[in-house]
Amino acid sequence: NAGVTQTPKFRVLKTGQSMTLLCAQDMNHEYMYWYRQDPGMGLRLIHYSVGEGTTAKGEVPDGYNVSRLKKQNFLLGLESAAPSQTSVYFCAIETGAAGAGELFFGEGSRLTVL
Amino acid sequence: DAKTTQPNSMESNEEEPVHLPCNHSTISGTDYIHWYRQLPSQGPEYVIHGLTSNVNNRMASLAIAEDRKSSTLILHRATLRDAAVYYCILRDRQEGAQKLVFGQGTRLTINP
Numbered sequence: 001n002a003g004v005t006q007t008p009k010f011r012v013l014k015t016g017q018s019m020t021l022l023c024a025q026d027m028n029h030e031y032m033y034w035y036r037q038d039p040g041m042g043l044r045l046i047h048y049s050v051g052e053g054t055t056a057k058g059e060v061p062d063g064y065n066v067s068r069l070k071k072q073n074f075l076l077g078l079e080s081a082a083p084s085q086t087s088v089y090f091c092a093i094e095t096g097a098a099g100a101g102e103l104f105f106g107e108g109s110r111l112t113v114l
Numbered sequence: 115d116a117k118t119t120q121p122n123s124m125e126s127n128e129e130e131p132v133h134l135p136c137n138h139s140t141i142s143g144t145d146y147i148h149w150y151r152q153l154p155s156q157g158p159e160y161v162i163h164g165l166t167s168n169v170n171n172r173m174a175s176l177a178i179a180e181d182r183k184s185s186t187l188i189l190h191r192a193t194l195r196d197a198a199v200y201y202c203i204l205r206d207r208q209e210g211a212q213k214l215v216f217g218q219g220t221r222l223t224i225n226p
Protein backbone atom coordinates (compact mmCIF):
# COMPACT_ATOMS: atom_id res chain seq x y z
CA ASN A 1 0.00 0.00 0.00
CA ALA A 2 3.03 2.24 -0.20
CA GLY A 3 2.29 5.60 -1.75
CA VAL A 4 -1.47 5.71 -1.17
CA THR A 5 -2.67 7.10 2.15
CA GLN A 6 -6.28 7.24 3.25
CA THR A 7 -7.59 9.30 6.15
CA PRO A 8 -9.37 8.69 8.39
CA LYS A 9 -9.07 4.93 8.79
CA PHE A 10 -12.17 4.63 10.96
CA ARG A 11 -15.18 6.87 11.46
CA VAL A 12 -18.61 6.59 13.01
CA LEU A 13 -21.28 9.02 11.82
CA LYS A 14 -24.88 9.66 12.66
CA THR A 15 -27.45 9.71 9.89
CA GLY A 16 -27.45 13.09 8.19
CA GLN A 17 -23.94 14.08 9.17
CA SER A 18 -21.34 14.94 6.57
CA MET A 19 -17.73 13.97 6.21
CA THR A 20 -14.85 13.84 3.76
CA LEU A 21 -12.42 11.02 3.08
CA LEU A 22 -8.99 11.97 1.81
CA CYS A 23 -6.84 9.91 -0.52
CA ALA A 24 -3.30 11.18 -0.98
CA GLN A 25 -0.61 9.81 -3.27
CA ASP A 26 3.06 10.57 -3.01
CA MET A 27 3.65 9.82 -6.68
CA ASN A 28 2.51 11.64 -9.81
CA HIS A 29 -0.15 9.39 -11.26
CA GLU A 30 -3.08 10.75 -13.17
CA TYR A 31 -5.74 8.14 -12.49
CA MET A 32 -7.32 7.83 -9.05
CA TYR A 33 -10.37 5.82 -7.95
CA TRP A 34 -12.75 5.51 -5.03
CA TYR A 35 -14.37 2.11 -4.34
CA ARG A 36 -16.66 0.79 -1.67
CA GLN A 37 -16.77 -2.77 -0.40
CA ASP A 38 -19.69 -4.17 1.53
CA PRO A 39 -19.29 -7.34 3.63
CA GLY A 40 -18.70 -10.44 1.53
CA MET A 41 -18.86 -8.48 -1.69
CA GLY A 42 -16.44 -7.36 -4.32
CA LEU A 43 -15.45 -3.73 -4.85
CA ARG A 44 -17.75 -1.28 -6.57
CA LEU A 45 -16.52 1.91 -8.19
CA ILE A 46 -18.00 5.14 -6.83
CA HIS A 47 -16.15 7.89 -8.69
CA TYR A 48 -12.86 8.26 -10.46
CA SER A 49 -10.55 10.93 -11.81
CA VAL A 50 -8.29 10.90 -14.85
CA GLY A 51 -6.37 14.01 -13.85
CA GLU A 52 -6.29 17.17 -11.82
CA GLY A 53 -9.58 19.05 -12.01
CA THR A 54 -11.50 16.14 -13.57
CA THR A 55 -13.91 13.64 -12.02
CA ALA A 56 -16.40 11.12 -13.36
CA LYS A 57 -19.10 8.82 -12.03
CA GLY A 58 -18.58 5.15 -11.51
CA GLU A 59 -21.03 2.36 -10.86
CA VAL A 60 -22.53 3.65 -7.57
CA PRO A 61 -22.09 7.45 -7.41
CA ASP A 62 -25.35 8.47 -5.70
CA GLY A 63 -24.92 10.10 -2.31
CA TYR A 64 -21.26 10.93 -2.89
CA ASN A 65 -19.32 13.86 -4.29
CA VAL A 66 -15.65 14.06 -5.21
CA SER A 67 -13.03 16.65 -5.97
CA ARG A 68 -9.51 16.59 -7.41
CA LEU A 69 -8.25 20.12 -6.96
CA LYS A 70 -4.66 18.96 -6.57
CA LYS A 71 -3.18 16.07 -8.49
CA GLN A 72 -1.98 14.33 -5.35
CA ASN A 73 -5.33 14.38 -3.55
CA PHE A 74 -8.70 12.83 -4.33
CA LEU A 75 -11.48 13.64 -1.87
CA LEU A 76 -14.69 11.68 -1.36
CA GLY A 77 -17.51 13.51 0.38
CA LEU A 78 -20.74 12.37 1.97
CA GLU A 79 -23.05 15.36 2.33
CA SER A 80 -25.77 13.59 4.31
CA ALA A 81 -24.70 10.15 5.46
CA ALA A 82 -27.15 7.25 5.39
CA PRO A 83 -26.90 3.80 7.02
CA SER A 84 -26.67 2.30 3.52
CA GLN A 85 -23.30 4.01 3.19
CA THR A 86 -21.82 1.92 5.96
CA SER A 87 -18.95 0.24 4.18
CA VAL A 88 -15.21 0.05 3.75
CA TYR A 89 -13.92 2.61 1.28
CA PHE A 90 -10.78 2.05 -0.77
CA CYS A 91 -8.85 4.53 -2.81
CA ALA A 92 -6.62 3.37 -5.65
CA ILE A 93 -4.14 4.87 -8.07
CA GLU A 94 -3.24 3.42 -11.41
CA THR A 95 0.19 2.98 -12.86
CA GLY A 96 1.12 2.01 -16.35
CA ALA A 97 -0.72 2.13 -19.61
CA ALA A 98 -4.42 1.54 -20.15
CA GLY A 99 -5.30 -2.13 -20.19
CA ALA A 100 -2.08 -3.23 -18.60
CA GLY A 101 -1.99 -0.72 -15.76
CA GLU A 102 -1.78 -1.88 -12.19
CA LEU A 103 -3.95 -0.56 -9.41
CA PHE A 104 -2.40 0.23 -6.04
CA PHE A 105 -4.89 0.44 -3.20
CA GLY A 106 -4.87 2.22 0.10
CA GLU A 107 -5.52 0.38 3.35
CA GLY A 108 -9.15 1.37 3.45
CA SER A 109 -11.41 3.59 5.53
CA ARG A 110 -14.08 1.87 7.57
CA LEU A 111 -17.20 4.01 7.87
CA THR A 112 -20.19 3.22 10.05
CA VAL A 113 -23.37 5.28 9.80
CA LEU A 114 -25.78 4.88 12.69
CA ASP B 115 -18.43 -6.06 -20.18
CA ALA B 116 -17.03 -9.55 -20.40
CA LYS B 117 -17.48 -11.49 -17.19
CA THR B 118 -15.44 -14.05 -15.35
CA THR B 119 -16.51 -17.09 -13.35
CA GLN B 120 -14.54 -18.35 -10.38
CA PRO B 121 -15.24 -20.92 -7.67
CA ASN B 122 -16.46 -19.31 -4.48
CA SER B 123 -13.85 -21.03 -2.35
CA MET B 124 -10.88 -23.35 -2.47
CA GLU B 125 -8.71 -24.99 0.13
CA SER B 126 -5.13 -26.17 -0.01
CA ASN B 127 -2.25 -27.12 2.24
CA GLU B 128 0.83 -25.16 3.10
CA GLU B 129 3.82 -25.69 0.84
CA GLU B 130 1.69 -27.31 -1.87
CA PRO B 131 0.91 -25.77 -5.26
CA VAL B 132 -2.44 -24.10 -5.75
CA HIS B 133 -4.26 -23.76 -9.04
CA LEU B 134 -7.00 -21.12 -9.08
CA PRO B 135 -9.23 -21.39 -12.16
CA CYS B 136 -11.08 -18.64 -13.97
CA ASN B 137 -13.47 -18.96 -16.89
CA HIS B 138 -13.99 -16.08 -19.29
CA SER B 139 -15.71 -17.54 -22.29
CA THR B 140 -16.80 -14.14 -23.67
CA ILE B 141 -13.34 -12.60 -23.58
CA SER B 142 -12.59 -10.27 -26.46
CA GLY B 143 -9.35 -10.04 -28.38
CA THR B 144 -8.42 -6.80 -26.64
CA ASP B 145 -8.96 -7.99 -23.07
CA TYR B 146 -6.10 -8.46 -20.65
CA ILE B 147 -6.54 -10.99 -17.84
CA HIS B 148 -5.67 -9.47 -14.47
CA TRP B 149 -5.47 -11.11 -11.06
CA TYR B 150 -5.67 -9.30 -7.78
CA ARG B 151 -5.83 -10.65 -4.26
CA GLN B 152 -7.19 -9.20 -1.04
CA LEU B 153 -5.75 -10.27 2.27
CA PRO B 154 -7.96 -9.93 5.35
CA SER B 155 -8.57 -6.32 6.36
CA GLN B 156 -6.45 -4.95 3.52
CA GLY B 157 -7.00 -3.40 0.13
CA PRO B 158 -6.57 -5.54 -2.96
CA GLU B 159 -3.10 -5.98 -4.34
CA TYR B 160 -2.00 -6.66 -7.88
CA VAL B 161 -0.76 -10.19 -8.54
CA ILE B 162 -0.21 -10.67 -12.25
CA HIS B 163 -1.67 -10.03 -15.68
CA GLY B 164 -1.36 -11.44 -19.17
CA LEU B 165 -2.77 -11.26 -22.66
CA THR B 166 -1.99 -14.44 -24.57
CA SER B 167 1.19 -16.03 -23.34
CA ASN B 168 1.84 -17.58 -19.96
CA VAL B 169 3.37 -15.15 -17.50
CA ASN B 170 5.56 -15.55 -14.45
CA ASN B 171 6.56 -13.15 -11.70
CA ARG B 172 7.83 -13.41 -8.16
CA MET B 173 4.35 -13.93 -6.75
CA ALA B 174 2.72 -16.36 -9.14
CA SER B 175 2.34 -17.77 -12.65
CA LEU B 176 -0.55 -17.22 -15.00
CA ALA B 177 -1.42 -19.96 -17.44
CA ILE B 178 -3.74 -18.86 -20.26
CA ALA B 179 -5.59 -21.38 -22.40
CA GLU B 180 -4.85 -21.32 -26.09
CA ASP B 181 -8.39 -20.11 -26.90
CA ARG B 182 -8.14 -17.59 -24.01
CA LYS B 183 -11.50 -18.66 -22.64
CA SER B 184 -9.99 -19.72 -19.36
CA SER B 185 -6.91 -19.10 -17.26
CA THR B 186 -5.31 -20.44 -14.11
CA LEU B 187 -3.40 -18.59 -11.44
CA ILE B 188 -0.71 -20.81 -10.00
CA LEU B 189 0.85 -20.34 -6.61
CA HIS B 190 3.79 -22.68 -6.72
CA ARG B 191 4.24 -23.21 -3.01
CA ALA B 192 1.45 -21.82 -0.88
CA THR B 193 2.14 -20.23 2.48
CA LEU B 194 -0.29 -19.20 5.18
CA ARG B 195 0.13 -15.62 3.99
CA ASP B 196 -1.43 -16.57 0.66
CA ALA B 197 -4.82 -17.00 2.32
CA ALA B 198 -6.91 -14.32 0.63
CA VAL B 199 -9.70 -13.63 -1.81
CA TYR B 200 -8.41 -13.85 -5.38
CA TYR B 201 -10.10 -11.84 -8.13
CA CYS B 202 -9.84 -12.66 -11.81
CA ILE B 203 -10.69 -9.59 -13.89
CA LEU B 204 -10.82 -8.81 -17.57
CA ARG B 205 -9.61 -5.45 -18.73
CA ASP B 206 -9.82 -4.02 -22.21
CA ARG B 207 -6.44 -2.78 -23.35
CA GLN B 208 -8.00 0.43 -24.55
CA GLU B 209 -9.97 1.20 -21.42
CA GLY B 210 -9.07 2.69 -18.10
CA ALA B 211 -9.65 0.87 -14.84
CA GLN B 212 -13.08 2.46 -14.51
CA LYS B 213 -14.41 -0.49 -16.46
CA LEU B 214 -13.02 -3.10 -14.09
CA VAL B 215 -15.54 -5.36 -12.40
CA PHE B 216 -14.49 -6.97 -9.12
CA GLY B 217 -16.75 -9.95 -8.58
CA GLN B 218 -16.83 -12.01 -5.42
CA GLY B 219 -13.60 -13.84 -6.25
CA THR B 220 -12.32 -17.12 -4.83
CA ARG B 221 -11.67 -17.31 -1.12
CA LEU B 222 -8.50 -19.38 -0.68
CA THR B 223 -7.90 -21.12 2.63
CA ILE B 224 -4.45 -22.53 3.39
CA ASN B 225 -4.18 -25.27 5.98
CA PRO B 226 -1.00 -25.57 8.06
